[in-house]
Amino acid sequence: MTTRRGFQPLPPELDRLAIDPGERSYSKDELLKMYRAMRLARTFETRLASLYRQGKIIGAVYLGTGQEAIATGVASLIRPGDIFSTVSRSLSAWFYRGVEPKHVIARWFGKDIPPSHGRDLGLFLADLDTYGIAPYHNGSMASWIPSGAGFALAFKMQQKPNVYIAFTGDGATSPGDFYEGLNFASIHKLPLVVIVENNLFAYSTPIEKQMPVERVSDRASAFNLERRLAFGNDVFSVIEHAADAIDHARSGKGPVLLEFLTFRRRGHGEHDDASYVPKETREYWEARDPIELYTAYLMGKGGLSQESLAEVDRECSAIVDEAVSYANGLELPKPETVTDRLFAPR
């Protein structure tokens, strides 16, 4: 076994500077819907970063900039009744599923809106009925793997044709919950798909200091699990691999561990300048930005005009402007309500 240090390019079979849907065909509407989700997330997060610097956000801010293709591609495969849980890097999945940016920004501002009335961060959102988004369980990394296995067990017992999809990070594959959840899910062949967004760092800890195996997906061997490894900045590759993994889980063959290699373009949070990221690594991945790769495809072989994409860009900017105005106009929770909703009424 070799210990990797510093810059590591993608394996040649995964690397590409131009993307293509291959055998799958997509309508123009589908292509534009994915573009819109990615662009909206990028526009929203760029604004969020500047609001953070203006002191407008309560608490820290965590962004998924550079990882938009994974959440978008996977979200495009979710069927009615499926349930998924996201991490702070998966905002584009919420937007693809129809979550309104104004409701997200109001939470980052700590405003007094349901369901939490300013008691949580913008990255926590749960709405099973409307979007299929499971509660963020708790802040402990990997805790949503065993609870995802629980949802998947319920699907199996109720003979429902659904899957639970858990987005997670590379660092979150080290805590014990990850092992307990996958072990249980594999024994019982539960319809659980774990999507690991391997962005090469867990906060400032590089992957080679997190695990003694080459790949996160190698950890699947411990549970006799199906695994996949793919390039996470190519939305078409994300869909191809995620569709295969979801089909596997949905058809009763058991869980899948799916690792997408990607890169976090910002710090762990906006308080972190990510100065520990080698310059070569940053430059390599910035040349493989998922939105730029996708835009180049759309305007080339995808046959979409620059104007049609510019129109989406303008729409996203307008939505984010309106979202910020809406959230600015809301009230903060009143101090005297601080203990409200903490206990069930007697």
Ligand SMILES: Cc1ncc(C[n+]2csc(CCOP(=O)(O)OP(=O)(O)O)c2C)c(N)n1
């Ligand atoms: C058990 C536990 N330890 C530490 C933390 C603090 N924490 C939150 S996110 C994070 C890094 C997670 O890294 P990774 O899973 O690679 O996801 P990324 O942030 O890179 O997307 C840490 C250490 C936590 N929430 N829970």
